[in-house]
Amino acid sequence: MEHIENIYDLLPEEIEKLINKIIEALNIVKDRKNTNSRFVDSEKTLILCPKCNSEHIIKNGHDKNKIQTYKCKDCKKKFNACTNTLVSHVKLTYEQLLIFFECMDNKLSIRKTAAKMNVNKNTVFLLCHKVLDCISIIRENIKLRGTAEGDETYESINLKGTKKENMPRFSKPRSSNNEIQKKV
Ligand SMILES: [Zn+2]
Helix, strand or coil: CCCCCCHHHCCHHHHHHHHHHHHHHHHHHHHCCCCCCCCECCCCCECCCCCCCCCCEEEEEECCCCCEEEEECCCCCEEECCCCCCCCCCCCCHHHHHHHHHHHHCCCCHHHHHHHHCCCHHHHHHHHHHHHHHHHHHHHCCCCCCCCCCCCCCCCCCCCCCCHHHCCCCCCCCHHHHHHHHHC
16 A cells, blocks of 8 residues: 655545545534434435445444444444544544644644644544545545656665665765865
8 A cells, every 4th residue: 555644745636535535524423413313424325334335234222422333234243324434433523623624724733733622642643644544545546547647756765784885886975074074
């Protein structure tokens, strides 16, 4: 899986897909307040089993956070609307998540974001990673169409510990260092 360091390197269509995913995730969190959960998600599509994709779902009570849980009649997996989404295992409020994405949009640091959300830095750090994972999945599913062009790029390599004779080239003398040495 390609590792993405920076959210701002995304292509426009990746950002659009990400925003849709985020809106979907936020709506699920918003729905937590609604105790009469339906068998459809925020986009009014049928809830399917996250394990086997079956439509044969029954309500299975509520968990300790009062979130409607479901059970798949085919594979017996128990899940809720947040399972396998960006917000699974995230115990933040809808308002906190909104602040998070707002801070992300304004390129705020993790420390500043945490302060605005009134949470620990690690919480923001983990959430950032979840978003990056989400982008990686979106990237994997992108198919290029038409003519694709690629430019050459230079990558720096680490030669630390390489013996002199195995170096790809001799190291260049550093004039600035020599001058300093002469002065000393
Ligand atoms: Zn199932």
